[in-house]
Amino acid sequence: MNFRAADYLPWLVIGLLALFPLVESTFYMQLLTKVLIMAIFAMSLDLLVGYTGLVSFGHAAYFGLAGYALALMAPQYEAVSLWWSLPAAVGICALFALVTGVLVLRTRGIYFIMVTLAFAQMLFFIFHDTKIGGGSDGIYIYVKPTMKSGEVELANLEKIEHFYWLVLALMAATFLLLRRVLGSTFGRALVGIKVNEHRMRALGFPVFRYQLASFTLSGALAGIAGYLAAVQYGFVNPEILSWHQSGAVLMIVILGGMGTLYGSVIGAFAFVLLQEILSNQAWFGAAAKHWQLALGIFIMLVALYLPQGLAGLLRQSGRKAAAETTDE
Amino acid sequence: MSEAVSLGGEPILRTKGLTKQFGGLVAVSDVSLDLYVGEVHVVIGPNGAGKSTLTNLLSGDLPPTSGEVRFEGNDIAGCSADHISRLGIGRSYQKTNIFLPFTVFENCRLAAQSRTPHALRVFHRAGGYAEINRLAGEAMAAAGLAHRAERIAATLSHGEQRQLEIAMCLATQPRLLLFDEPLAGMGPHESQRMVELIKGLTADHAIMLIEHDMDAVFALADRLTVMVNGEVLESGTPEDVRSSPAVQLAYLGGEEILHD
Amino acid sequence: MDFAFFLIQLLNGLQYGLLLFLVASGLTLIFGIMGIINLAHGSFYMVGAYLAWSLSAMTGSLTAAILLAIPLTVILGMGLERLLFRHLYQRDHLYQVLLTYGLILVFEELRSMIWGDDVHGVAVPELLNASIPLTDNLSYPVYRLAISGVCLLLAAALYFLIQKTRLGMMIRAGASNRDMVQSLGIDIKLIYTLVFALGIALAAFAGMINSPLSSVFPNMGSQVLIICFVVVVIGGIGSVKGAMAASLMIGLAETFGQVLVPEVAGTIVYVLMAIVLVWRPEGLFGKG
Structure with a gap:
């Protein structure tokens, strides 16, 4: 693969995805919307796990918080403007990430994993046990947010293809933003911290500040995904914050291949489709009810045998192909 | 104490009564030393003498229990490693890092x-x-x-x-360099190259060097400090230290300690 | 709050804390000695509870069920250690998280297939089915006292095992220096298997004895697991002493929280954790 192809490939994929609503039905468009939302969510986590070396097991906190923020900001039977509600939801997530970040970044390794999980659970119990967010029933979002410029409606999110395009645009924006950030001096420093935190400190980098910035950005981006998920489903309940959500997104990052960004997109495709297939009653009949068994075994196999994920597999076969051509 | 090779002026780094305790163990005890730009100050001593701990105290990898570290006049004892690095102290590690x-x-x-x-x-x-x-x-x-x-x-x-x-x-771009056994594990040829490299840095840096290789030590040292059990046993020009009865008794006489 | 009521809450809090200790001590030992983060630890608590329920339905006695179930969970623990966990010792925590998360899903689905998704109650053993009257209308169940007693006995046994026996010495040595133990010719693999099985059995046993109080229900493991994470974080990884102190702290905080400020009771333990993190990031008894 030459340099130019790698440069244009993301645009090509985004372009093809943008054409999708012209050829496909409602069901697959909704499924693909879900994939793209999970891709945003996974990329935000990859920034932490794959590039900063921080394994967070509580990333659902920021995803769910943005969903709840939208639900609580929106008047019950009226539309809220996306122009301010999305930035507000993302801002709340960034703020929460900043505050929790100050605490969790005092820990490392196993501690960090447990503490991030514990803070996500704290949020879960706040929404589950109190009436703030409708308790365990959650809140319905009856009307989708509006996107208007003056009196002109730029997009109608009640239409699934309009919503799909919005999600795709935000996914592309997240990808490009992260690629830019990771290529900057800031991004290089993050990877340096992942590889050798101690040495970075000895070289004069204020490691904590870099990690906190990364943690905050990651939480904010997860907020974009959570906001969109809440819009898509039309309701939020504590499940959106549950640790299964955190486990799923971590699985997507690993399955796709951490530290690659595009791997998160591949992983989201693979994971959402896998869930869809395993729980398909037409194919698996009564066994489909227990699809989580197959999913659990699949997750264990990935952990044991595919640590570099699908992106690693692609790279490997790419190297093999390259080796074969040079052999000739 | 000797002022033979002092180029005059203030030391770039000065410690006073620097001490580090781990629980009951005193790893560095009441160490006072001065480092000057243009000088290589070599610290020697048997394993466990507290040399690496001393480096860690100066670089901020460890906070001292008590004592003073002044770098260009400012007290930096207990400052974080990244802060100290940004002030202008660079270090290398004994284990490649x-x-x-x-x-x-x-x-x-x-x-x-x-x-x-x-x-x-x-x-x-x-x-x-x-x-x-x-x-x-x-x-x-x-x-x-x-x-x-x-x-x-x-x-x-x-x-x-x-x-x-x-x-x-x-x-x-540090002004003070702390080198922790830069020759560790090197062959004679590589060692020679490293000694030349360090020599070339002397003019515009202050250098503190921890080293076991005695050829390198005497090739480089403008000033020599011998540490034993966390304490400074003797400090001065290489000649002074070599002729010090205490050092001869405790250290330079015992070849076997030198080479472990 | 009058004194009898206070006493009841105090005993409840201590009992809950001691139960948490059984689960958390296994978790912290496995963390500290083997360097493994085991998310599936709560699943063994659930397995214990379900075994107690189904075996007591079969035999008609909870005591008999527990006696039968303990060897089963030990075998399960040893088997899983050999089959799965052994491959994780040298791996990054990330993969341990992933594998044990997958294991939770497997356990939950197997539970659903074998035992169904209903909530079941378990009868208190006849002998302990009594109450001690405290005032005219308040009394305290003997079974809760019995649980606390058993937990205390186990804690003492654990202390003795780790501090006073040869096995315990090896366990402690293994925690600090894996290579040294191996060079002494001690079979570190066997020790790991034993520690893992011990941790699993403790969690499962907690599920068994608590089943008459909590009843058995799907996903009962994850609730306990996450609280035990908090216990381990507060107590300090690898410290059994810390696990005891933190368990009692959390047990009391949550019990009194539920009585005094029910809306925020669920969050109290996390606030406690946050305070400890600010104050001592390595935990109360952790190595700094």
């Missing part, structure tokens, strides 16, 4: 990057800063690694990795 998966250039580029105010600019390509690249290039050249720029650090020979360690130090 580099970014193994990165290229030699990227190792040095990261080090140089830490000196720039661009650090938190998130939208500019990292490779686009001419000043950082220049500093990284100069550091590589000074450490004799210019021809290895694009090699992955993990694939370098042990000696080259030690050189890279020094290059990274230099890229941070």
Whole structure:
């Protein structure tokens, strides 16, 4: 693969995805919307796990918080403007990430994993046990947010293809933003911290500040995904914050291949489709009810045998192909 | 004490009564020493004498239990490692401590990057800063690694990795260098190259060097400090230290201690 | 709050804390000695509870069920250690998280297939089915006292095992220096298997004895697991002493929280954790 192809490939994929609503039905468009939302969510986590070396097991906190923020900001039977509600939801997530970040970044390794999980659970119990967010029933979002410029409606999110395009645009924006950030001096420093935190400190980098910035950005981006998920489903309940959500997104990052960004997109495709297939009653009949068994075994196999994920597999076969051509 | 090689002026770093305790164990006890620009100050002593702990206290890797560390007049005792590094103290590690998966250039580029105010600019390509690249290039050249720029650090020979360690130090443009056994594990040829490299740095740096290799010690030392059990046994010019009865008794006479 | 009521809450809090200790001590030992983060630890608590329920339905006695179930969980623990966990010792925590997360899903689905998704109650053993009257209308169940007693006995046994026996010495040595133990010719693999099985059995046993109080229900493991994470974080990784102190702290905080400020009771333990993190990031009894 030459340099130019790698440069244009993301645009090509985004372009093809943008054409999708012209050829496909409602069901697959909704499924693909879900994939793209999970891709945003996974990329935000990859920034932490794959590039900063921080394994967070509580990333659902920021995803769910943005969903709840939208639900609580929106008047019950009226539309809220996306122009301010999305930035507000993302801002709340960034703020929460900043505050929790100050605490969790005092820990490392196993501690960090447990503490991030514990803070996500704290949020879960706040929404589950109190009436703030409708308790365990959650809140319905009856009307989708509006996107208007003056009196002109730029997009109608009640239409699934309009919503799909919005999600795709935000996914592309997240990808490009992260690629830019990771290529900057800031991004290089993050990877340096992942590889050798101690040495970075000895070289004069204020490691904590870099990690906190990364943690905050990651939480904010997860907020974009959570906001969109809440819009898509039309309701939020504590499940959106549950640790299964955190486990799923971590699985997507690993399955796709951490530290690659595009791997998160591949992983989201693979994971959402896998869930869809395993729980398909037409194919698996009564066994489909227990699809989580197959999913659990699949997750264990990935952990044991595919640590570099699908992106690693692609790279490997790419190297093999390259080796074969040079052999000739 | 001797003032033979002092170039005059204030010491760049001065410790007073520096002490580090781990629980009941006193690793560094009441150490006072001065480091001057233009001098190589070598610290020797048997394993467990507290030499590496002393380095860690000066570099901020460990906070002292008590005592004073003044760098260019400011008390830096207990400051964080990154803060001390930014003030102008660079260090190398006894156990090679580099970014193994990165290229030699990227190792040095990261080090140089830490000196720039661009650090938190998130939208500019990292490779686009001419000043950082220049500093990284100069550091590589000074450490004799210019021809290895694009090699992955993990694939370098042990000696080259030690050189890279020094290059990274230099890229941070320190005024004081703390070298913790830079010759460890090196063959005679590589050692010779490293001694030359350190000699070349003496003119515009203050250097504290911990070393076991006695040939290198006497080739480099302007000032020599002997540590035993966390304490300074003797400090002065190499000649003074060599002729000190206490040192002869406790240290230089016992060949076997020297070589472990 | 009058004194009898206070006493009841105090005993409840201590009993809950001691139960948490059984689960958390296994978790912290496995963390500290083997360096493994085991998310599936709560699943063994659930397995214990379900075994107690189904075996007591079969035999008609909870005591008999527990006696039968303990060897089963030990075998399960040893088997899983050999089959799965052994491959994780040298791996990054990330993969341990992933594998044990997958294991939770497997356990939950197997539970659903074998035992169904209903909530079941378990009868208190006849002998202990009594109450001690405290005032005219308040009394305290003997079974809760019995649980606390058993937990205390086990805690003492654990202390003795780790501090006073040769096995315990090896366990402690293994925690600090894996290579040294191996060079002494001690079979570190066997020790790991034993420690893992011990941890699993403790969690499962907690599920068994608590089943008459909590009843058995799907996903009962994850609730306990996450609280035990908090216990381990507060107590300090690898410290059994810390696990005891933190368990009692959390047990009391949550019990009194539920009585005094029910809306925020669920969050109290996390606030406690946050305070400890600010104050001592390595935990109360952790190595700094």
